[in-house]
Amino acid sequence: MAHGRGLGYNAPLGRRSQGWKRMFFLFFTHLGVGLLGCMLLVPCERLGRQFFTLNVLLALAFLLLALAARWSRGQGLSPELLACVGLSAAYATSLRFRRNRISPALLGAAAAAGTVSVVREAAHLASLPEARLSTPLLAAHFLTSSALLGAVTLDMILGHFYLVIPRLSFGPLRRMTLAFAVALGLRLAVSAWTLACSWDSWASAWRLDSTRFLLRYGFFLALRVVFGIVGPVVLAYLVWECVKIRSNQSATGILYVATAVVLIGEIAAKYFLMSAAVLL
Numbered sequence: 001m002a003h004g005r006g007l008g009y010n011a012p013l014g015r016r017s018q019g020w021k022r023m024f025f026l027f028f029t030h031l032g033v034g035l036l037g038c039m040l041l042v043p044c045e046r047l048g049r050q051f052f053t054l055n056v057l058l059a060l061a062f063l064l065l066a067l068a069a070r071w072s073r074g075q076g077l078s079p080e081l082l083a084c085v086g087l088s089a090a091y092a093t094s095l096r097f098r099r100n101r102i103s104p105a106l107l108g109a110a111a112a113a114g115t116v117s118v119v120r121e122a123a124h125l126a127s128l129p130e131a132r133l134s135t136p137l138l139a140a141h142f143l144t145s146s147a148l149l150g151a152v153t154l155d156m157i158l159g160h161f162y163l164v165i166p167r168l169s170f171g172p173l174r175r176m177t178l179a180f181a182v183a184l185g186l187r188l189a190v191s192a193w194t195l196a197c198s199w200d201s202w203a204s205a206w207r208l209d210s211t212r213f214l215l216r217y218g219f220f221l222a223l224r225v226v227f228g229i230v231g232p233v234v235l236a237y238l239v240w241e242c243v244k245i246r247s248n249q250s251a252t253g254i255l256y257v258a259t260a261v262v263l264i265g266e267i268a269a270k271y272f273l274m275s276a277a278v279l280l
Contacts, residue, residue: 019274025069026121026270029081030142032062033114034150036088039107041179042158042172049095051161055154056092056107060085063114080117084110118142131277140190141279145266147183152232155180155239156259159252170246177243177251180258181236188229194279216276220268224280228265232258 036059044052063085067077087110094103122139125131155176162168195202205213235258242251272278 021069021073023267023270023274025066025073026142026273027267028062028066028069029114029118029121030146030266031149031153032059032066033084033111033118034146034148035059035062035154036084036107036114036150037111037147038150038154038176038179040104040111041175042154044100044103046169046172047158047161047165049098051158052103053092053095055157056088056095058153058157060088060092063088078117078120080113080120084114084117087113115143115146118146125273133277133279137190137194137279141194141269144183144187144190145269148180148187148232148262149266151176151180151183152255152259152262156252156255159248159255162248163252170243170248173248173251174243177236177239181240184232184236188233191229191280198279217272220271221280223268224265224272226265227261228269228280231261232265235261 035055039052039055039059042051063081067081067085070077070081087106091103091106091110094106119139119142122142123135126133126135126138155173158173158176162173235254239251239254239258242248242254269280272280
């Protein structure tokens with residue numbers, strides 16, 4: 001879960017106010033980019049323009065919030081993220097004018113630009129003197145977080161469409177639920193590897209001062225474990241079981257809960273990163 005110097009007493013990544021802004025920048029960036037990437041997994045011909053227009057507008061809203069958070073910190077705007085926003089807007093326009101041949105290319109380009117921006121931000125944070133984090137490991141955390149946020153959100157929205165579009169094939173919902181499960185598995189694998197590499201730091205911090213450890217980390221650690229690990233695993237299994245028996249209403253209801261749970265878990269993970277340079 002951590003990587004670098006002794007856990008519990010690491011310096012935050014910047015001033016507290018800047019740390020909160022960077023936390024929300026990362027959260028909205030990962031959510032927006034994840035949505036764009038996961039949209040590539042859904043067949044357009046089965047769901048129509050309305051589904052994709054809704055989701056690209058949501059992704060654009062999240063990316064604009066991310067840019068606003070970055071701008072408020074006094075940083076220059078990321079060229080890759082600006083390209084992602086521009087390509088996403090072009091994709092939304094192509095849907096409006098039914099440009100079916102160029103729309104997939106625009107969506108793919110937007111997702112690629114967003115992915116580059118996520119990796120570049122990981123490299124930037126890893127280079128900070130107070131971070132002492134591995135760039136590949138931080139990039140793996142960011143990419144799997146983005147995939148998980150995008151997959152569960154898109155799966156939830158897709159489930160809702162089954163309530164308003166009669167006789168819709170269960171293929172897309174099955175595919176997105178599988179994507180949610182795979183993204184969750186990758187996210188947990190990266191976290192487990194990080195924990196294995198830093199177990200001595202966690203154990204040392206606990207032995208040194210368990211009371212201080214609990215006061216500083218207890219609440220958000222509990223949030224991360226319950227909402228970032230246990231809850232999503234249980235809910236992903238329940239959604240898959242509902243999809244197998246073609247119970248779309250039950251699956252959609254569980255997906256609403258799963259989305260909220262994953263959002264809380266990922267915010268907790270980003271809090272740890274910003275407050276003490278700890279990866280979870």
